[in-house]
Amino acid sequence: MNQKKIIKQSFQVNFDFNLIFTSKLFETDNNILVDLLSSNSTSKTKAIVVVDTGVIDSHPQLKEDIDNYFKQYNDSITLEGSVLEIPGGEQSKNDETFIQSILENINTFGIDRHSYVIAIGGGAVLDAVGFAAAIAHRGVRLIRIPTTVLSQNDSGIGVKNGINYFGKKNFAGSFAVPFAVINDDSFLSTLHERDWRSGISEAIKVALIKDYSFFEWIESKVSDLNNRDKDAMNELIYRCADLHMKHIQNSGDAFEQGSSRPLDFGHWAAHKLEQLSNFEVRHGEAVAIGIALDSTYSYLKGYLSKPELVRVLDCIIGLGFNISYHQMNEQIIKGLEEFREHLGGKLTIMLLKSLGTGFEVHEMDKNIVLESINYISSYHSKKIAI
Amino acid sequence: MNQKKIIKQSFQVNFDFNLIFTSKLFETDNNILVDLLSSNSTSKTKAIVVVDTGVIDSHPQLKEDIDNYFKQYNDSITLEGSVLEIPGGEQSKNDETFIQSILENINTFGIDRHSYVIAIGGGAVLDAVGFAAAIAHRGVRLIRIPTTVLSQNDSGIGVKNGINYFGKKNFAGSFAVPFAVINDDSFLSTLHERDWRSGISEAIKVALIKDYSFFEWIESKVSDLNNRDKDAMNELIYRCADLHMKHIQNSGDAFEQGSSRPLDFGHWAAHKLEQLSNFEVRHGEAVAIGIALDSTYSYLKGYLSKPELVRVLDCIIGLGFNISYHQMNEQIIKGLEEFREHLGGKLTIMLLKSLGTGFEVHEMDKNIVLESINYISSYHSKKIAI
Ligand SMILES: NC(=O)c1ccc[n+]([C@@H]2O[C@H](COP(=O)([O-])OP(=O)(O)OC[C@H]3O[C@@H](n4cnc5c(N)ncnc54)[C@H](O)[C@@H]3O)[C@@H](O)[C@H]2O)c1
Ligand SMILES: NC(=O)c1ccc[n+]([C@@H]2O[C@H](COP(=O)([O-])OP(=O)(O)OC[C@H]3O[C@@H](n4cnc5c(N)ncnc54)[C@H](O)[C@@H]3O)[C@@H](O)[C@H]2O)c1
Ligand SMILES: [Zn+2]
Ligand SMILES: [Zn+2]
Numbered sequence: 180m181n182q183k184k185i186i187k188q189s190f191q192v193n194f195d196f197n198l199i200f201t202s203k204l205f206e207t208d209n210n211i212l213v214d215l216l217s218s219n220s221t222s223k224t225k226a227i228v229v230v231d232t233g234v235i236d237s238h239p240q241l242k243e244d245i246d247n248y249f250k251q252y253n254d255s256i257t258l259e260g261s262v263l264e265i266p267g268g269e270q271s272k273n274d275e276t277f278i279q280s281i282l283e284n285i286n287t288f289g290i291d292r293h294s295y296v297i298a299i300g301g302g303a304v305l306d307a308v309g310f311a312a313a314i315a316h317r318g319v320r321l322i323r324i325p326t327t328v329l330s331q332n333d334s335g336i337g338v339k340n341g342i343n344y345f346g347k348k349n350f351a352g353s354f355a356v357p358f359a360v361i362n363d364d365s366f367l368s369t370l371h372e373r374d375w376r377s378g379i380s381e382a383i384k385v386a387l388i389k390d391y392s393f394f395e396w397i398e399s400k401v402s403d404l405n406n407r408d409k410d411a412m413n414e415l416i417y418r419c420a421d422l423h424m425k426h427i428q429n430s431g432d433a434f435e436q437g438s439s440r441p442l443d444f445g446h447w448a449a450h451k452l453e454q455l456s457n458f459e460v461r462h463g464e465a466v467a468i469g470i471a472l473d474s475t476y477s478y479l480k481g482y483l484s485k486p487e488l489v490r491v492l493d494c495i496i497g498l499g500f501n502i503s504y505h506q507m508n509e510q511i512i513k514g515l516e517e518f519r520e521h522l523g524g525k526l527t528i529m530l531l532k533s534l535g536t537g538f539e540v541h542e543m544d545k546n547i548v549l550e551s552i553n554y555i556s557s558y559h560s561k562k563i564a565i
Numbered sequence: 566m567n568q569k570k571i572i573k574q575s576f577q578v579n580f581d582f583n584l585i586f587t588s589k590l591f592e593t594d595n596n597i598l599v600d601l602l603s604s605n606s607t608s609k610t611k612a613i614v615v616v617d618t619g620v621i622d623s624h625p626q627l628k629e630d631i632d633n634y635f636k637q638y639n640d641s642i643t644l645e646g647s648v649l650e651i652p653g654g655e656q657s658k659n660d661e662t663f664i665q666s667i668l669e670n671i672n673t674f675g676i677d678r679h680s681y682v683i684a685i686g687g688g689a690v691l692d693a694v695g696f697a698a699a700i701a702h703r704g705v706r707l708i709r710i711p712t713t714v715l716s717q718n719d720s721g722i723g724v725k726n727g728i729n730y731f732g733k734k735n736f737a738g739s740f741a742v743p744f745a746v747i748n749d750d751s752f753l754s755t756l757h758e759r760d761w762r763s764g765i766s767e768a769i770k771v772a773l774i775k776d777y778s779f780f781e782w783i784e785s786k787v788s789d790l791n792n793r794d795k796d797a798m799n800e801l802i803y804r805c806a807d808l809h810m811k812h813i814q815n816s817g818d819a820f821e822q823g824s825s826r827p828l829d830f831g832h833w834a835a836h837k838l839e840q841l842s843n844f845e846v847r848h849g850e851a852v853a854i855g856i857a858l859d860s861t862y863s864y865l866k867g868y869l870s871k872p873e874l875v876r877v878l879d880c881i882i883g884l885g886f887n888i889s890y891h892q893m894n895e896q897i898i899k900g901l902e903e904f905r906e907h908l909g910g911k912l913t914i915m916l917l918k919s920l921g922t923g924f925e926v927h928e929m930d931k932n933i934v935l936e937s938i939n940y941i942s943s944y945h946s947k948k949i950a951i
Contacts, residue, residue, distance in 0.1 A: 183585055183586055183587050183597060184585075184586040184803065185583050185584065185585050185586070186583070186584040186803075186806060186807055186810055187581065187583055187584075188580075188581055188582050188583070188584065188722075188810050188813070188814060189579070189580070189581035189814065190579075190580055190581075190813060190814045190819050191577045191578065191579050191580070192577065192578050192580065192819055192820050193575070193576075193577050194574075194575070194576055194577075194578065195573065195574055195575035195576075196574050197571050197572070197573055197574070198571065198572040198573075198574065199569055199570075199571050200569055200570040200571070201569050211569060220910075282730065282731075282736075282737070283731075286730075286731045286733070286736065289906065291906050291907065291908070291909035292821075292822075292907075292908055292909035292910075293824070293908075293909025293910045294909065313739065314700070314737045314738065314739055315736065315737060316736065316738075316907065316909075317725060317727065317735075317737075317738045317739055317740055317821070318739070318740070318820075336574075339703060341703065344668065344672075345668075345669075345672045347672070349703075350668075350672065350701065350702065351668070351700045351701060351703075352700065352702075352703045353699065353700055353703050353704070353739055354703055354704070417570065417572075420572060421572055424572055424574050427574070427576060428574060428575065428576045433576050433578055434578050434704075435678075435703070436678075438679070520675065520677050521677065521678075521702065522677070522678055522679075523677035523678035523679025523680065524606075524678075524679045
């Protein structure tokens with residue numbers, strides 16, 4: 180009975196896509212989108228468009244621009260139906276009826292695996308639309324047009340999506356590679372201050388674990404970034420996106436089959452803080468504090484020097500991030516086990532051995548985590564007092 | 566403005582799994598499952614089990630066997646909760662509440678990406694469970710235990726899943742590679758006659774497009790298969806599964822990003838017939854007639870010789886398949902466009918140039934399709950009259 184026959188299956192799948200940087204994508208003389216949509220086809224291609232209401236509110240002319248754009252290129256591309264709006268932020272990921280309405284449009288307008296769903300919005304809307312596009316016909320082509328800093332430099336350029344279920348963040352989702360991503364910097368001007376700042380933490384994160392010179396550059400641009408300098412932000416997004424994409428390319432584990440997720444430096448505490456604050460604390464804000472925490476822990480364990488730690492904390496504080504929240508207490512420790520559970524297998528946490536170089540450990544000393552929490556909170560108070 | 570920066574992303578993902586053949590998987594001295602579940606882990610692994618009610622009805626001792634099995638190996642593996650039953654056949658794919666209840670069990674029992682969902686049943690139940698497992702935590706480990714001929718030699722060993730939505734078959738789904746598949750031949754003895762026969766058509770299909778000697782072998786085993794000879798069926802399943810898996814391995818397009826799907830010989834008409842008959846005609850039965858149709862078309866177009874066509878039709882009829890249905894009329898033609906739409910892009914249809922060798926065309930002559938329908942229907946009547 181245990182004498183068994185086995186057939187072994189083994190194959191590779193290749194994935195590729197372009198991240199394109201532009202400005203004013205829907206001005207009629209910008210042919211990036213029309214070229215992209217018609218690149219793979221000899222006949223007319225169809226697309227539906229889904230937009231974050233937060234984006235529409237700040238860019239009231241956008242729907243008309245989109246309509247005009249498609250009219251202009253009517254020979255080769257068709258906009259099916261009218262632009263579908265879904266609310267920005269976690270709402271879009273919490274309420275299944277939005278997924279349902281995207282699927283309905285895909286069905287009604289006959290969007291197939293060679294047609295397009297174009298999603299315009301913050302990371303949350305991109306996640307919701309991405310999920311619907313990934314499950315319809317086992318995956319129709321998705322073009323992401325991220326409109327926040329975080330989505331342009333991190334979530335929107337990755338290869339996964341997620342929706343909330345059973346009250347759990349990203350309980351459902353899939354790995355799904357977009358057909359293309361277009362970062363249009365003209366969206367960024369209307370971001371609220373918190374959303375402008377929030378995504379900068381992902382750049383600090385990836386700089387700290389992979390690229391010292393990028394960290395130095397961020398330090399040098401703190402006041403430009405605070406003054407909403409467009410060039411500084413464009414460069415930050417470009418370099419951060421590039422590091423993220425290279426990581427996915429070279430990790431050998433783009434679909435996270437293992438237990439390690441190096442790009443999640445600072446994220447175990449961040450996820451827990453988001454949850455403890457009922458998502459009052461934004462993802463990027465939570466990541467900033469998670470970075471502060473794990474950098475302090477690296478210092479207290481003797482991996483990072485004190486001057487190095489000071490540079491990390493000062494950079495984060497200098498950018499206007501709050502690194503002290505009342506929810507930062509012993510409750511945070513539970514985030515460790517939840518982080519392990521999410522990926523399964525062995526706990527794997529990224530720490531810093533120097534600025535620009537991360538390394539992985541498989542356990543954390545809870546007392547030193549608590550000490551780190553106190554350390555950053557009193558560091559913050561002292562800074563503010565000055 | 567069109568002077569644009571681009572970052573190119575490109576990466577590979579490796580997938581592998583084993584298809585294991587066994588008998589009486591849940592006898593306590595069969596250690597295949599326990600070895601598999603504990604192979605990747607140093608600590609105790611958790612699993613939930615979902616079973617097709619049609620299987621439970623025919624194997625009433627199965628639930629107890631499963632319980633005893635997990636008790637016996639309690640040191641290394643845990644069965645979480647009790648076995649979840651979901652109805653066999655399309656019901657499981659039509660009604661979202663089943664997906665919901667699988668997701669609930671995954672959530673309640675803390676099944677993570679390194680824990681297991683074990684699905685036991687026909688192709689429909691495997692599809693429904695597979696979909697839920699694929700979206701939970703962006704994919705938890707799925708072990709498929711197919712219990713029908715079709716699922717053991719075709720659907721259960723593939724890399725996708727699907728559920729019905731908007732009344733459309735497989736409207737939603739995903740590409741998702743199982744952790745392992747176990748074919749246990751002891752399930753096959755209880756299949757209804759139609760389900761025993763149905764999956765044989767997939768073997769004929771793959772033999773005709775890829776492996777002449779396998780087709781000859783099937784011809785020689787018609788009466789054994791009709792007499793439900795176990796050894797003949799085991800060999801048929803093994804060879805068919807092997808050809809399917811090698812195809813996926815070597816196609817270079819396991820996730821169907823292109824417009825061609827060579828394993829879907831005979832399927833454009835089959836899908837339409839299933840739908841026109843309100844799924845009264847089973848998938849494998851519809852495939853048998855789809856093969857008859859496209860083989861006849863190949864003959865009428867001059868690709869296949871008459872003696873070759875006769876062998877195909879006689880083999881199919883000899884196995885007891887019906888190749889004439891009143892739904893086989895000009896309505897079927899619509900299946901061509903729907904087939905093209907499902908994959909998108911260019912219509913791509915497999916035909917035969919000889920027994921064992923398929924080739925692709927990009928259009929079909931509608932009049933000759935209609936002629937083929939008439940041809941097989943009168944061929945069938947004559948055969949029956951003899
Ligand atoms: N899939 C992934 O890999 C991944 C990775 C990280 C984060 N995420 C997800 O991303 C989400 C967070 O994304 P986010 O930080 O982009 O925030 P968000 O999507 O929650 O958007 C924040 C707010 O900004 C508004 N907004 C968006 N663009 C705007 C613009 N140009 N002008 C004015 N307002 C605008 C939105 O309407 C919303 O109210 C979370 O749901 C998180 O889980 C996903
Ligand atoms: N995912 C894929 O790649 C793929 C490919 C082809 C087909 N499919 C799907 O597979 C499904 C058809 O699968 P199927 O042919 O296995 O039929 P099925 O799953 O519909 O099952 C047929 C019947 O047999 C019963 N049954 C199952 N095992 C039994 C056993 N051992 N003894 C007695 N009864 C048993 C079931 O309860 C059901 O009533 C369709 O939904 C089709 O879309 C999927
Ligand atoms: Zn993040
Ligand atoms: Zn089939």
